[in-house]
Amino acid sequence: MKTVTWRKLNDILSQLTEQEVLAMLNEERTHSRRASVLQRLHQRYTMLRCARERIELMKEATQP
Numbered sequence: 001m002k003t004v005t006w007r008k009l010n011d012i013l014s015q016l017t018e019q020e021v022l023a024m025l026n027e028e029r030t031h032s033r034r035a036s037v038l039q040r041l042h043q044r045y046t047m048l049r050c051a052r053e054r055i056e057l058m059k060e061a062t063q064p
Contacts, residue, residue, distance in 0.1 A: 004037075008034070013041075016044075016045050018045065018049060019047060021044050021045045025038070028041060
């Protein structure tokens, strides 16, 4: 994968799926290993994962 600039990352990050962000995170971990990019990708990945897990959890909840 081509190295993404900080500006390009911020432009596209909100449009990516959880799987796409995880793939970018893993790619960054094995290649460039830029701390700021790793942190930003991890922040976005955990936000997406949390939202998915919350939806899954709420499907199990009983409504009052």
